[in-house]
Structures are given as structure tokens and as C-alpha cells.
Amino acid sequence: MDKYIEMIRIRFLMMLAYRTNYYTGILIYAINIAAYYFLWSAIYGSKSTMQGMSMAQMTTYVAISWMARAFYFNNIDREIAMEIKEGRVATELIRPYSYLGMKTMQGLGEGIFRLLFLSLPGIFLVALFLPLRFPTDVHTWMFFTLSIALSFIINSELNLLAGIIAFFTLNNEGLLRAKRFVIDLFSGLILPISFYPDWAQEAMKYFPFQGISYIPSMIVTGSFQGQAILHGLLFQLVWCVLLLIPIQLLWRAAKKQLVIQGG
């Protein structure tokens, strides 16, 4: 366990080194949130609620989903694809730790860092200008914390999956970019799932994407209550476990091929 914690710490230090990112990062996330706020204000127009969400809830939804993105978002898919391509993964494999586990820990180190230095100051900054409404109920926060942790796991699992798949395909860049668009669209980051037409909502139940952004954001805005919260958490949990299967299978296949090719 020590070595994984050390990995988190190292990544943390690395992130600190890229300090210019953080001054600009906060500002740019804030601008993103503000732009979406105005966009949604225009969309709401004179309506008081849409799809069961008030404008105040939508504002909070936008702010929280962007700030949560700072936490769960990482580039380990790109890193894995690159390390495989450049043959560095062979040397990683002989080290005494699980390569994928290590990558996830790096992502976590990065995520915690952004949470503390980007999301938290960012949300304060945004709260100064926009009417955010946060829940006062401790339980909601607990559910949110749990949910956001599961978001991180699901997103990291998808990243690992994409990284490994990139090993089998010729063009990684295109694949990874396409994956990012799918996640932006279907995770609920730019559009709450409840806004989609019914058939699309139905279809999305069979994909893990809404576990990344939609569920935690709905919990914290209070749009999910009681049963819906537990339902959402369960959805996330099931996907966390399910995604392990293709990862293990593909990783084993990738390692086999790696051994044959010699990296």
C-alpha cells in the first residue's frame, strides 16, 4: 500500500510544479461555468422549471459538474497509450506493482490536487458571482462524497480501458478524442440526462457514462431524493465492478501480445 500512497504524493508534487496551470485553470473553469450559466438562463427564459429542475438547481448543477470534472478527469488513457507505443510499458511491467493500479493512483494524486487547488477555490470564486445553492443536509454531502469517489473510479476505469484498447488499434489519438466527446456528451457534463428524449434516456441506462457526472451532480443539487439517491449510487457501484471485467480480459491479451512482440 505504501508504494501506492507514495505514487499519489509524487504526482501531487509534480502537479505543483506546473503551477501556471492553476492560476489560469481556476479562471478558465470559472469562465466555463459562467458561460453555461448564461446559456442556461437564456434557455430557461421565463420558465421557472425545466424537467423538474429550477434555474437555481441548474446553476448549481453546472458549477458542481465542472468542478467535479476537475477531480475525476485525468489523462491516464493518453499516458498508457503513449507508454505502450513507445515500449516503455515493458519496463513498467517488470516492476513489483500493478501497472494499472499505479496509473490509477497517479490519476488520484492528480485528482486530489485539482480538487484542493482548482475545484475548491474555483467554487468559492464562482459562488461570489452566481447564485449557487448548496444543500445544508449532512447526509446529502456524504452521499455526494461517495458518489464522486465512484465517479472517479468509473472514469478511471474507462480511461484504462481506452488506453489498453489503443494498444490494439493503429490510431490512438482519434480513439481517445472520440472517447472524450462521448463522455462529455453522455456523462451529463454539458446537459443533464433528464433533458434528453425518453428513448435516449432509456438507452443510456445501459451505459456507464451517467455515473461519471450526472448522478453526483443530481445528488448535490437535491434533484435526487431518497430512493433516487440510492438507486444512483447502486448504478455507479455496479458499473465500477462490471468494468473491471473487460479491463482484466483486455489487459491480459495486451500483455500476451506485448511479450510476443517484445514491447
Added chain:
Amino acid sequence: MFYVSIFFQYMAQYMKTKLQYRADLLVEFISDLMSQAVNLVFLLVVFGHTSLLHGWTRDEILFIYGFFLVPYAVFGAFFNLWDFNERYIVRGEMDRVLTRPVHSLFQIILERMELESLLGGVTGIIIMAYASARLSLSFHWYDILMFILFVLGGAFIYAGVFVSLATISFWSDARTSIMPMMYNISNYGRYPIDIYHRVIRYILTWILPFAFVGVYPASYFLGKKEWYGYAFFTPIMGVIFFGIAVVLWNAGVKRYRGAGN
């Protein structure tokens, strides 16, 4: 003239290289289409719940989006600077560029050409055609000239902002993720500018003038007279912002530290 002939030489080489990797070309094309689909889906879903966005109709906003894609495609084809820091500064490719008798920025533009991005412009024109048919817009013969002028202006504004960002690498050794984030901001020029707070409107007009890439010039074709003044300013903004970028670039090259120091 010399620069034009060099441009065609590089273009010929580019074609030869690309034809070796045809599969990549297809994947890139598809992922471009997907990024456009994300935005289209957003607009279509939103307009499933409302008929007007601050007085703008769905088709007007689609038209703005379609227009935006064209200068953006031109920019994407020639100013592929996303990995400038990594490739030219960290790995020191800049050394090589600086030992050749062609302006360094021009060389990098040529080396990093991605002409397949221009296909995004085709998508944009199709969207515009669809929207203008539904809006029954009429055009004059000189509108085609205005279109070209606005597209070039928009592309140069984009290029100005992103080249300026790339020059940060000459001053700071740190890796930055400003560029992808700026890409996010650049998207807000696609929406009617009057939905935003005046501070954001000011920023998108004069500081990061992405409104000149989308909503302002598109307003001209939509016949929104109240925005004509801004629309005609598009090419001038392009010249100003690209000019600033070139000045910054030239200053940056003087500060270049070389690789491996």
C-alpha cells in the same frame, strides 16, 4: 512569392505522407465529425425544450454554429499548435527550424498542416445551407466575398489567440494546459452574444474575441442589422490579433533557450 512556392512544396510533401497513413485519416475525420455532433446534439436537445433562446430561433443558432465551423476548420488545418511546447521546445525541434531560412512560425505552420480538418468546414457549410433554407435567407453575389473575408478574419483571430498562447512556452518552461481550456472558451462565440453578462460580452468581443468567429459575422448573413457594425469589424480584428501574435512570437524566439539546457 517565395513563401507561396514553399507552401505548395510542403503541401505536396504533406499529401505524400498522409497517403501512407490512410486509416489515420479516416479515424481523424470521424472524430472530427463526432466533436461536431456533440455540439449539434446539445443544440437540438435544448431546442426540444424551448423555441427561442433570447429571441434567437433554433435555425438561426444552427446557422451561427455552421458558420463558426468554417473559420475554425481553416484555423485547425493550419495552426496545429496543440503540442508546440512538447514538440518544439521540450524536444528541441525548434533548433532545426531556426537553422532554416524561412520564418520560424511559417515553417511550423507548414510542418504541422492538417488539411483534413478542412472537411469540418464542409460540414459547416452543409449546416448553414440547411439552416438558411429553413430560414429562407437570400444572398447577394457579394455575400460570397464577405463570407471569405469573414472566414479569414475569424481564422486569423483564432490563430492570433492560439499562437500568442504558444509563445508562452518561450518564457515559461512549465507545461501548461491553457490551450485545451482556451478551446472551451472559444466555443462560446457560437452563441448569441446578448445572452451573456456584459463582462463576458466584453471579453468575448475585445480580449478573447471569439464572438468574431461565430455570432458577429453570422449575424450579417442572418440580416440582424443591429450587429452589422461588429460583423464588418471581423477582418480588422483578425489582422490586429494575428499581428500581435507575430510580434509576440518574434520576441519569444529571441528568448528561446534551446533544448537540453
Added chain:
Amino acid sequence: MNAIEVENLRKEFKSYSSRSGLIGAFRDLFTRNYKIIRAVNDISFTVKQGEIVGYIGENGAGKSTTIKMLTGILTPTAGKVIVNGMNPHKEREKFVRTIGVVFGQRSQLWWDIAVQESFRLLKKVYRVSDEDYRQHMEHIIEALDIGPLLDKPVRKLSLGQRMRCELAAALIHNPPLLFLDEPTIGLDVLVKLKIRQFLKEINEKYNTTILLTTHDISDIEALCERVIMLDEGKIIYDGSLKRLKEKWGEGKQIQFTFAGEITFHALRELTNGLQVIWKKGEQDNVWTAQVPSALLPEVIGRVVARYSIQDMNINEISTEEIIRNIYEEGVVHG
């Protein structure tokens, strides 16, 4: 005319250091420690047209930094640089048309396209006329024996093949001045010999000035009459290779293989009063002595009289050894 004139040239870099630990990293967020490093410290020299000069020094001595200032890549912090009558970084685009540059560790050619396509592109970039190109490059392609490689993409070439193509690419516009940064690094002996022979040839044929940096002293011995030695950003020797050898390589090296182990103390005592440098060999019973030629009989006499010896070799001191000695002992006077 002088090809290169350098006066009090200086280049400083800001070097950031990070503090240790988490707390240190936090402090780095706000203020960072840096110090100014002088990579090149007030150097002056001139190179005449047609000279071949070896520019040598250890890693980090400032060789590459100097070359990059001479080629217009870096802007000097202070001092005067005139190369081919121009200020490299001021009139960069005009200037670089008069020089050729080869970086041994970095390719100038386009990775994915055939070598001759790269050549064609460079021909355009350097505005070489068809006639000049044909006349000049035919000869170069033949001399470097790269004809069969021209239609292969660069990524498929071996290092030696690539290096020869790089050299040809740097000479497309027949520059009067050629900079070579580690041109033979990682190459096998045959390719090295070919490249050296080629460089000599173009130097004689076109009176091309060549400035090269290398770690391989045999390159210098084969090509350069003059060497400039750099240490910590300062020139510590500038003169002919011959004089360097005479002054520092005077004398012989004797390698003794003793019957048993011998201590440094014993040997020093034995040759007390004589100008001898003892160095231990690979085994405990092998020692080498650096001795001025005149003292050779005296030293051998004393050693043989005292100890029993299995083997003994007398060698010239190699240039490499001379240079190592200079670095160990510091500045060369004269």
C-alpha cells in the same frame, strides 16, 4: 576574411531549483528559487575561412550553447558574434542560408518521406537553382555513397545511413561554413572514416570552413589542425593540435606489470626527485608511469633494480590522455 569572429561572448541561463518536500513545493507555487548560470563565459576567438576547427569540452562545458549562438538559434546575453560577416540572430533568415548545420542527435530530415523528397524540399527552402543543385549534389551523393538510399523513407535508414544523408542535406546549398555537432556519435568505424574523408574533401574542394564538436578525439586527430578547448564556459586552450601534443604529450608512458602488489607510496619513494606521474592500472600489480622522455632510462633502471617485473610496455601518450590530463589539471598556459 574571417568566417567566425567572436568577442567576449556570453550566455546566461536562469536555472530554477525546486525546494524539497511538500512544503517546499507549496512555497515554489509562489516564489521560486533560481540562480543564473553562465553557460558561456566571455569567450573570444576567430576562425579563418577554410579552417577545420575542433571544438571540444566535457558535457556541459558550453560547446552546444556556443554553436547555437553561432548558428543564430540562441541570442547571446552579451558580446559580439559575426559569422560570415553577419550577426546571426539579427539577420537570421538571410544568415542561415550561408551555413550548414548537422546535429548528430537530431534529424534534419522529414521522418516519413523519402530522402530525396526531403532534399527537394530543402532545395526549395534554400532557393538552390536546378543547375547548381545538379552539379553540386551529384558529386556529394556520390562521395557519400547515398545514391541507393534516396528513395527510402528516413525512418527506415540505419544510423550510419541517416547520418550520411543528414550531411548531404546540410550541404544542399553549398554553404561556406559548416557546423557539426557530434556528427559521428554512435557510428561504427567504417562510417566514421567515410565521413571524415568526405569532410576533408569538401574542405579542400570548396574551401569550406568546418567547426565541429565531438567526444571522439580520433575525429579531431583526423580532421583538425586547430582545437579550441572549453571548460566551464571558458576557453582553456586555443591553438594547434600539434603544439598541444608537444607541450603536454611530451614524454612516454610506461606500463609495468609487477610480480606482486605494489603500493603507490613505495613507487613514489622510489622515483623521488624525478618528474613522474604514477597511475594505477586495472590490477593491483599494474602501474603506469608518465615520464619525460629524457628520464626514461633512469625510471626504468630504478624500478627494475628494485622490483621483479613480469612485463613492461612503453607507449606514446594519446591525445585523449593529454586532454584528460588538461581537464584534471585545469587551465593550459600558452
